[in-house]
Amino acid sequence: MGSKQKSVHYKCGRDARAPSIQNSLLKWFSGNARDLPWRRNRTPYTAWISEIMLQQTQVATVIDYYNRFMKRFPTVELLAKARLDSVLKLWEGLGYYSRGRNLHKAAQTIVRDYDGQLPDTVEGLQKIPGIGRYTAGAIASIAFNKPASILDGNVIRVLCRVFRIKSNPKDTATRNQLWHLADSLVHTKYPGRFNEAMMELGATVCTPSNPLCPACPLQKYCGAFAHNEQNKLPVKQKQAKLPHYTIVAGIVYKDDKILIDKRRQNALLGGLWEFPGGKKLKNESFKAAVAREVKEETGIEIEVGKRLCIVRHAYSHFKITLHAYLCRYQSGIAQPIGCDAVKWILPHGLKKYAFPAANLKLMPCLKSAGVL
Numbered sequence: 001m002g003s004k005q006k007s008v009h010y011k012c013g014r015d016a017r018a019p020s021i022q023n024s025l026l027k028w029f030s031g032n033a034r035d036l037p038w039r040r041n042r043t044p045y046t047a048w049i050s051e052i053m054l055q056q057t058q059v060a061t062v063i064d065y066y067n068r069f070m071k072r073f074p075t076v077e078l079l080a081k082a083r084l085d086s087v088l089k090l091w092e093g094l095g096y097y098s099r100g101r102n103l104h105k106a107a108q109t110i111v112r113d114y115d116g117q118l119p120d121t122v123e124g125l126q127k128i129p130g131i132g133r134y135t136a137g138a139i140a141s142i143a144f145n146k147p148a149s150i151l152d153g154n155v156i157r158v159l160c161r162v163f164r165i166k167s168n169p170k171d172t173a174t175r176n177q178l179w180h181l182a183d184s185l186v187h188t189k190y191p192g193r194f195n196e197a198m199m200e201l202g203a204t205v206c207t208p209s210n211p212l213c214p215a216c217p218l219q220k221y222c223g224a225f226a227h228n229e230q231n232k233l234p235v236k237q238k239q240a241k242l243p244h245y246t247i248v249a250g251i252v253y254k255d256d257k258i259l260i261d262k263r264r265q266n267a268l269l270g271g272l273w274e275f276p277g278g279k280k281l282k283n284e285s286f287k288a289a290v291a292r293e294v295k296e297e298t299g300i301e302i303e304v305g306k307r308l309c310i311v312r313h314a315y316s317h318f319k320i321t322l323h324a325y326l327c328r329y330q331s332g333i334a335q336p337i338g339c340d341a342v343k344w345i346l347p348h349g350l351k352k353y354a355f356p357a358a359n360l361k362l363m364p365c366l367k368s369a370g371v372l
Helices: 016-030 044-054 058-072 076-081 086-090 098-113 133-144 153-162 170-186 191-205 286-298 347-352 363-368
Strands: 244-254 257-262 277-279 299-312 319-331 341-345
Touching: 016 191, 044 098, 076 098, 086 098, 086 319, 098 244, 098 319, 133 191, 153 170, 170 347, 170 363, 244 286, 244 299, 244 341, 257 286, 257 347, 277 286, 286 319, 299 363, 341 347, 347 363
Parallel strands: 244 319
Antiparallel strands: 244 257, 244 277, 257 341, 299 319
């Protein structure tokens, strides 16, 4: 029987190869860093906005959102004064909307309690809404040149391969081990540049599948490369099957206006507007589900008409099939019973409000039906 391979465990002290790894990586970064908008005008504010947007989101997706956001809110003071609806509208389509809500809340905190200045330490930054350990380390090192380590998905992948970590990076013990490794490697003189180089390497060379090992500046230090395990590390956790929900929504007319409501702030996709609706119950007809959901959310009675369209969408933790129906208002006064707010608006006004991705997919259907 063959012996079971074990992960290599590292102590908290500085890795002996750290200077060589640092020099190789910084030299590579000098010639390979991408020209990104947040790198052109580096301030604590731009570092903060970009790092929040880049959480679980690819650079190519973030660039346009970042440029629009900074044009609209070039300072923390303007962001703090903005309406949350305006912030979420700019965030529309970027996903993980709690990030947008936390940005707005954090801006108000920074202006009110910190004289408009972001704290310059990891500890201080973590007191700001929406800033955790990784983001605090990124801002502290990149904006304030503090020797703080970072650990995002790209850095985890690089560390797991270079140091041949063969346990699940989502396990607490392994995550602590990775933080110790990141601490041991961070450059004390150029911490921000080193951290950016680590993230850049993971994003462009040490990619999740088929990494570009011949172009990697850390190839000679990489345990995974030495054992031909690049595509096996990091160890991947078996993904559970995403749950699926059948959802209904009512496009409710009253004269020439349409009813929309705002999701509760503490709910999934909180603060976004939507067409009233929700989950269809087992053995419930689609039309009955629409009438029930609209009444539970807004208190009005409706006549459910024909089905407008069906859209399918996958969020990060579940999938939905959304059935949208054209409906006619019958009676009652629309009020926020199962939501935070309700509004009757003209169809052309829909573009002013931030909607979840699944609701956005209904817009072409509305246009085809002559509603928009």
